[in-house]
Amino acid sequence: MIRAAIITLSDKGARGEREDESGRVIRDMVASIGASIEDYMILPDEKEQIVNTLKRLCDAAAVDLIITTGGTGVAPRDVTPEATREVIHRDLPGMAEAMRAESMKKTPHAMISRAVAGIRNQTLIINLPGSPRAVRENLAVVLPAISHTIEKMKGDPSDCARA
Numbered sequence: 001m002i003r004a005a006i007i008t009l010s011d012k013g014a015r016g017e018r019e020d021e022s023g024r025v026i027r028d029m030v031a032s033i034g035a036s037i038e039d040y041m042i043l044p045d046e047k048e049q050i051v052n053t054l055k056r057l058c059d060a061a062a063v064d065l066i067i068t069t070g071g072t073g074v075a076p077r078d079v080t081p082e083a084t085r086e087v088i089h090r091d092l093p094g095m096a097e098a099m100r101a102e103s104m105k106k107t108p109h110a111m112i113s114r115a116v117a118g119i120r121n122q123t124l125i126i127n128l129p130g131s132p133r134a135v136r137e138n139l140a141v142v143l144p145a146i147s148h149t150i151e152k153m154k155g156d157p158s159d160c161a162r163a
Contacts, residue, residue, distance in 0.1 A: 002150060003063045004030055005039035007053060009070035009080050010130065014044040021132040022069040029139050030067070033147050038063050045071050050083035058087070058123040064150050066123060067139070070130035072115040080127050081114040088118030088125060095126060095145070099138040106137065117142070122153050 006026050012018040020042055027037055039057060043049055050071075057063050071080030085091075095117035103110030115127035115138070126142060128135045 002030070002033065002035040002065055002147065003038045004035040004065040004067065005057050005061070005063045006037060006041075007050075007066065007068045008042045008130075009045055009050065009068055010042060011044045011077065013042040013070075022128070022130055022135045025132050025135045026067050026069060026128070026139060029136070029143060030065070030146075033143060035065060045077040045079055047079040047083045047086075050080060051086050054083065054087040054120070054125060058120040058125075062121075063123055064154075065146065066125045067128060068125070069128045069135055072113050072127050072129050074112050074114070078114070081116045084116050084118065084125055084127055088116075088120050090119040092117040092119065092124075092149075095142045099128075099141050102141045103134065103137060119153055124149055124153060 006023050008020045008023045010018060013020050023040060039061060043053060054066060057066055068080055071078045096115050099115060100110050100113055103113065113129060115129065117126045124146065128138050
């Protein structure tokens with residue numbers, strides 16, 4: 001069982017001015033890999049609060065997976081990638097590259113996504129864009145690799161190659 005947390009990063013969402021459709025999409029999609037949502041929250045786009053929350057979830061709550069949605073663009077308050085980079089110990093650029101490559105097939109705006117993915121201790125953190133459609137499209141790209149990534153992070157010694 002994968003223990004997961006979802007963090008929606010939105011000033012309007014945190015003030016109750018916007019419904020969190022993206023968080024719901026994530027919840028539905030990660031259920032397909034047997035993930036249990038252990039924590040869910042909506043936070044404002046405040047870097048220190050994001051950093052502290054990511055650290056708490058990785059270190060104290062010890063969840064296996066944190067998926068964030070929102071704050072990955074170029075607007076002045078989009079600080080999710082910076083917060084994530086401050087927290088992770090190991091970068092997983094292939095996940096972010098794969099999401100951007102697939103998104104570029106649908107919109108040229110994908111090239112301004114600054115989403116990152118990485119590992120802190122034994123927790124995989126993946127940044128997703130904020131819109132429900134972009135969440136669905138991006139998460140679909142990395143979802144098949146999440147279980148394997150978590151198994152490897154936790155020390156699974158089996159070979160990665162498929163027969």
